[in-house]
Amino acid sequence: MKNTYIPFQMKVKKIYTESPDRTLKTFDLSYLNKEDKFDFLPGQFCEFSILGKGESPFGIASSPTEEDILKFTVNRTGSVTNEIHYLQEDDIVGIRGPLGNWYPVEKFKGQDVVIIGGGFAFTTLRSLLIYMLDNRDDYGKITVIYGARNPDLFIYKDEIKEWEKRDDLTLHLTIDNPVKGWDKLTGFVPTVTKEVSLDPTSWCVVCGPPIMIKYTLPVLTELGFPDEKIYTSLERRMKCGIGKCGRCNIGSKYVCIDGPVFSYEEIKKIPEAL
Amino acid sequence: MIKIKKSDFSTFITNLQKNYSVFAPVTDGKATAFKKIKSAEDINNKVLNTKRSPKEIFFPQSEVLFQYTEEGIKVPKREEKPFAIWGMRNCDTKSLLLLDKVFGEAHQMPKKDMYKDPYWKEKYDNCLVFNLACNKPLSTCFCNWFDGGPFNNTGSDIFVIENDENYIFEAVSDKGKKFLKEFKTAEQVSDKEIKKIEKLKETAESYLAEKEDISSLFSKTKEIWDETIWDEIAAKCINCGACAFVCPTCHCFDVSDEGKGKKGKRIRLWDSCMFAIFTKEASGHNPRSQSLQRVRQRVMHKYNYFMDNYDEHLCTGCGRCVVVCPVNLDIREVIKKIIRY
Structure with a gap:
């Protein structure tokens, strides 16, 4: 059985500073092991972790058509994102994914x-x-x-x-x-x-x-x-990303497994979604 | 049905320990909890509801997900023997089935395997559960509301009834049948004793409070989502989270890293939807910033959302939350209030 709590390793290939105030950075990650490479579709997300500092969920910003890399854009706002911003090229990070559903x-x-x-x-x-x-x-x-x-x-x-x-x-x-x-x-x-x-x-x-x-x-x-x-x-605070830890629910829907992509039709049925 | 003399209980436990790590209610000071025992002497068979629920055997309050060093990630090795749990009550054995829906099954998405929780499964899948009948339920018990009962055995492998000088064993699951096969020489239960069991069951059920018809609970919770009833319910709650920590079915957890330099571990810890930071995002945005929203979340999760996802209420009526609540917010009263609103 796959242990979905275990991240696999990726290497920081390139870092782009997106805004002059340096609060937004984009990270291109490359796979260290070919067997870790996964299929995904636009809209899915990953748990991005720095061992010892924690992990946070981010939407995958690269397209499945851009082979061999995963791209994440991170706003510096909390303790994990702060650590992510300290990353240098060639540093190793942990990734769990792909999680969630996708745009249809x-x-x-x-x-x-x-x-x-x-x-x-x-x-x-x-x-x-x-x-x-x-x-x-x-x-x-x-x-x-x-x-x-x-x-x-x-x-x-x-x-x-x-x-x-x-x-x-x-x-x-x-x-x-x-x-x-x-x-x-x-x-x-x-x-x-x-x-x-x-x-x-x-x-x-x-x-x-x-x-x-x-x-x-x-x-x-x-x-x-x-x-x-x-x-x-939609976005909610998340930990496990696989519908267990219980914090990202909106009504009976879990953003991590039933979402993050929802149609307006679905959203109207869930109170407090917006 | 077979029986084992109470005087042979110690030998029974010793034999059980040959193939299993045995957990049972153990009293330490004033509190009783399920702990791994050394011998039958450790076991307290008198206590009905342990203070903390036995969910912690499978889902400990803190659990290492993995350790990391410069060489990589290592998942801690589990001890080899499967678990046997002696002395669980029906409210707790039933809770294992509910938790297994969350951790063991995965209902929503394709590629289901990735949604299974390996830490739960490795402990739960091979375990042997002994369900001890409650001869005298407590005033806080309301398992009968949720189709449980002092002599029910859902979620267990072997049902055990304490009768005078004997423990009477009945296989419930295939696992239980296989286990009891090894007791070929044990004495069979007589017709007279079967009649006595019926009597014990009747007496036990008479101790329970009147059964509340909760068939409308699911639809009612949905209807009143926006009503002022939540102000009344939440006004009393101090969001301490004690209810969630003693609950046999609450499964929320936090994940946290502990480490120094390149060495450390990632652990998961029980958490509760009662706490304001539970849903607080790094940006400061908090979808459940108010006490009312959090109380409503807990009640709705138990009696509506879980039903939506798994066709069951996430409550077995064990009454632990009724006992520990520091402001006497009785969940039974909340249910009644909702049904009658």
Whole structure:
């Protein structure tokens, strides 16, 4: 029997500092042993651990199509994330995963997809976006709305520049308040979502801070998106990641095994989900 | 059904110890708990509900998940003999079935094996459970509400009844049958004794408080989720978590690293949904920051969420929480209040 509590080792291959205030860093990890390599789909997460310091769950930011690496973007906020930020290239870390469910990419096939993200929660959305771009012919129109408090707080800035150049992708970038030199959209994500004329027959994936999700989902309903075609990813404090330790439940659903991806239809049935 | 004389009990336990690590209720000072015994003399067969539940045999309050050094990760080796637990009561044997749903089975996802808990399974799967009948249940017992009873044997391998100078044994599971096969020479129970057992059972059941019909509990808990009844219930609770720690079915835990330099261990420790930091995220966001939300979580988990996931209530009516609650918040009263709301 597999012991899911035991992490396997990965090596820090590359570190990117995402924001000038250095609170956001991205880590590319490479497998030390080939047999540890696992299959996953966009939306799943891993428990990232530093032995002696603890472990925390993070969404996988790389796409399954990017072979040989796993990417995680970490906001420095607590004791484990603090230790993660101290990592240097070639350091060894522990990984458990893949855990949880995924965005229903099979259902998206041949259909238009809208991705709505906020701040550093764009991680699993990056996984989804890269996955769809790498299998571009399988999907219809792809639209992305991505908001951050200010231009510094977008993650994957180099890649955003590449995405802007593509003609098979519509990208709307927005910041909360006007900043000198910013020539793109200004306004909160829910407002922008209302304004950019989305096609409500598309599938929609929303991920961001709780407050953003809370106010964006009703806007999508207003625009005519059916609940069962809207998906979001929820976050709760977690330990085991396999439905035992009991802290990530929302009603009878456990975010670690029944989620983290839920449809708006499911969310409406669980009190306190948002 | 066979019987063993009480005067032979010590030999029985010694023989049992040849193939099993034997756990039984042991009294230390004023408190009784299930502990690994050295000999039959350690056992207290008089106590009904041990202060702490026997879940700790399989799911200890703190348990090392693995040790790490520079060379890598090592899972601690378990002692070789399987566990035999003597003297569990029906409320506790039943709790093992409920915990096995969480730790042993895994219901939600494909690739089920990865959701099984190896630390639980290695102890639970080969164990032998002796369920001792309760001849005189306590005033706090309410196992009958949850279809348990002083003479029920769900979740056990061998059912044991104390009758005068004998222990009467009855096989419940296949494991139990196999075990009792080795007692071919033991004396069979007479018809007269079977009648006596019926009598003992009746007497025992008469000690229990009136059975409450809880068939509406599941649907009712769902209906009242947003109602003010939770203010009344939560007003009394001080969120101490004692109920969760003595509960035979509470299974929440924390995972923590202890170490220095490149050497240390990862352990898991009992935790409780009663504590404010239980769900507090690093960002400061806390989905259950208020006492009311946490009390509601515990009651809902027991009588609604678990039912949703596993078709059972996560409570066996052992009454331990009724005994230890420092503010006399009686879960039976809470259930009644909810049903009648």
